[in-house]
Amino acid sequence: MVSKKHRITASYGPPSPTGPNHLDATVAAALAKMTADAKKAGVKVLVKSGYRSYSQQKAIYDRALRTQPQNINFYAPPGASEHQTGLSADLWDGKVWYRPMENSATGKWLHAHAHEYGFILRFPKGKEKITGVPYEPWHFRYVGVEISRQFDKGNKLTLEEFLGID
Numbered sequence: 001m002v003s004k005k006h007r008i009t010a011s012y013g014p015p016s017p018t019g020p021n022h023l024d025a026t027v028a029a030a031l032a033k034m035t036a037d038a039k040k041a042g043v044k045v046l047v048k049s050g051y052r053s054y055s056q057q058k059a060i061y062d063r064a065l066r067t068q069p070q071n072i073n074f075y076a077p078p079g080a081s082e083h084q085t086g087l088s089a090d091l092w093d094g095k096v097w098y099r100p101m102e103n104s105a106t107g108k109w110l111h112a113h114a115h116e117y118g119f120i121l122r123f124p125k126g127k128e129k130i131t132g133v134p135y136e137p138w139h140f141r142y143v144g145v146e147i148s149r150q151f152d153k154g155n156k157l158t159l160e161e162f163l164g165i166d
């Protein structure tokens with residue numbers, strides 16, 4: 001669990017980063033399988049953002065503070081981003097981004113099938129008070145299939161609720 005309330009140190013990183021997005025090796029393998037199956041269904045899944053270091057996150061956060069303070073809740077402060085763990089990825093089709101992503105073919109497919117590959121939608125709609133982050137239809141967190149299969153198909157459950165921690 002990494003969040004605004006549960007932060008990690010600057011030196012924390014994926015145990016075994018791999019591939020162009022430096023995701024943890026287990027996550028990269030699950031993502032590759034999911035992407036291949038999506039392709040068979042005619043759906044394109046691309047990684048918009050994978051691993052991000054503490055300093056990269058700090059740069060993103062500091063820039064957002066300056067340029068779009070009204071949207072700052074979308075941005076995790078350094079040490080509070082799951083992207084630093086290599087367990088999370090922002091996914092899309094290469095074209096449709098932000099909220100409309102949920103209605104793209106890629107968004108619909110991922111929201112229906114990501115659970116089958118060990119991923120959960122980390123910031124579900126209507127759960128900002130619990131996660132501290134507005135709805136992000138693109139941000140998926142790897143938790144492994146044993147856990148992800150216990151999440152509901154409607155993507156309403158949060159990791160906080162599942163783990164019973166604040």
Ligand SMILES: [Zn+2]
Nearest residue numbers: 083089090139
């Ligand atoms: Zn993200």
